[in-house]
Amino acid sequence: MTIPNLITIGRLFLVPLVIVMIVNARWDAAFIIFVVAGVSDAIDGFLARNCGMASELGAYLDPVADKSLIVSIYITLALVGAVPVWLVILVVARDLMIVAAVILSWLLARPVTIAPFLVSKLNTAAQIAFAALALGSRAFGVDPGAGLVVGEIVVALLTLASMTAYLAFWLRHMAG
Numbered sequence: 001m002t003i004p005n006l007i008t009i010g011r012l013f014l015v016p017l018v019i020v021m022i023v024n025a026r027w028d029a030a031f032i033i034f035v036v037a038g039v040s041d042a043i044d045g046f047l048a049r050n051c052g053m054a055s056e057l058g059a060y061l062d063p064v065a066d067k068s069l070i071v072s073i074y075i076t077l078a079l080v081g082a083v084p085v086w087l088v089i090l091v092v093a094r095d096l097m098i099v100a101a102v103i104l105s106w107l108l109a110r111p112v113t114i115a116p117f118l119v120s121k122l123n124t125a126a127q128i129a130f131a132a133l134a135l136g137s138r139a140f141g142v143d144p145g146a147g148l149v150v151g152e153i154v155v156a157l158l159t160l161a162s163m164t165a166y167l168a169f170w171l172r173h174m175a176g
Contacts, residue, residue, distance in 0.1 A: 002053040004044035004062075011040045011065045015072050022076045027138035034135055037069055038128055066124065067095050073131045082134045087152055091127060094163040101170040112173045117165050123158040130155045 014037045021030035044062065048054040071092055078088040098114060105112040116124075130151040137144045144151075 002048070002055050002058060004048040004053050005055060005058045007040050007044040007047075008058060008061045008065045011037050011044075012061075012068060014040075015065075015068050018069075019072055019076045022073075022080060022082075022135075025080070025138075027135060028140075031132070031135040031139035034069075034073065034132060038132070041066060070124070070127050070131070071095060073135075074127070077131065077134055082138065083130075084152060087156060090156055090159050094123075094159050094166075097163060098166055101166070105170070105174065108174075110174060112170060114166070114169075117162070117169075119158065119165050120162040123155075123162040126151075126155050126158045 014033055018030050018033040018037065021027075021033060041062075044058070048058055048062075074083060074088045074091050077083040078085045102112060102114060133144055133147060133151055136142070137148070
């Protein structure tokens with residue numbers, strides 16, 4: 001068990017806590033917990049890459065923690081009316097498509113290793129920034145104005161681009 005893995009497990013424990021804060025309109029606490037989770041992701045990644053603490057467990061745990069946080073936050077924010085449902089459907093559909101492709105590849109005895117593309121890293125950054133904007137604007141009582149619409153569009157476009165890149169990669173893998 002490495003330090004990055006412990007940090008990642010800690011991030012998993014933050015997911016239900018931030019959901020409870022959102023549901024109870026404790027926007028300040030939700031924002032702080034979300035930021036802590038985001039910073040923990042950066043720290044565990046840095047330690048794993050730069051301090052020789054990468055592990056096979058971490059390679060699986062980190063994306064699970066990331067997706068658990070993002071999907072949970074987006075669904076919960078949609079349930080309380082803080083983000084549009086159509087955007088949540090798009091974000092969740094992308095992640096479900098990736099998981100389904102990995103499982104199908106495994107079932108067909110053509111296992112695929114999914115590594116993040118640049119567009120998927122940009123997508124994740126945009127999704128996190130948009131969720132932070134939605135939470136922060138409520139926590140601090142600031143009207144984000146057009147920033148919310150711009151954020152929605154950026155997240156949607158990057159999510160579609162990432163989905164397309166993964167689908168193309170998977171199709172090439174399955175055809176090869």
